[in-house]
Amino acid sequence: MAIALAFAAAYSINHFTPPDLNVFPLYLIPIGLTLFNFGFTWATLACLLAALLGFQAELVAASTFGRTYSFPWIPLQVWAVRGLVYLLITWLLTLHTRSRQIARHRLDTLKGLLPLCPDCGMLLCHDGQWRSAEAIDADPGSLPPLPEHGCQPSHPPAAPEAWR
Numbered sequence: 001m002a003i004a005l006a007f008a009a010a011y012s013i014n015h016f017t018p019p020d021l022n023v024f025p026l027y028l029i030p031i032g033l034t035l036f037n038f039g040f041t042w043a044t045l046a047c048l049l050a051a052l053l054g055f056q057a058e059l060v061a062a063s064t065f066g067r068t069y070s071f072p073w074i075p076l077q078v079w080a081v082r083g084l085v086y087l088l089i090t091w092l093l094t095l096h097t098r099s100r101q102i103a104r105h106r107l108d109t110l111k112g113l114l115p116l117c118p119d120c121g122m123l124l125c126h127d128g129q130w131r132s133a134e135a136i137d138a139d140p141g142s143l144p145p146l147p148e149h150g151c152q153p154s155h156p157p158a159a160p161e162a163w164r
Helices: 002-015 024-038 040-064 074-113 133-138
Strands: none
Touching: 002 024, 002 040, 024 040, 024 074, 040 074
């Protein structure tokens, strides 16, 4: 429903404004909503729909406001370029979303391997001290050497800092 309303709003603004006012970025809102809710295939169809709606609104606005083109194929060229821009942005958003999903999966995997406090995110080091990941990353030499027969619990308790 939100996607249809976003398309209707973008089309209405595009339809009732003069051709000099370029509102085609507004169509990226329903395209992005479609991408994040239904995936790349549906977002590609939303790109095509957005380009067609923009083309139709531009033709109507041009005839309403008396704009003429020097060549009759210019509106088609604008339609094609807009469609390609929509597809390019959709593809880039897809790549970004996939890289975030991969990073989230890797982080979840690391959370399963590291003794991490679920409340505050601090790490339980082998010396029994809770340290923030930023502190360990900033100064890895501050950690004491590993003991010879150190054994870590598989599920550490919550860090004392998280109790406060």
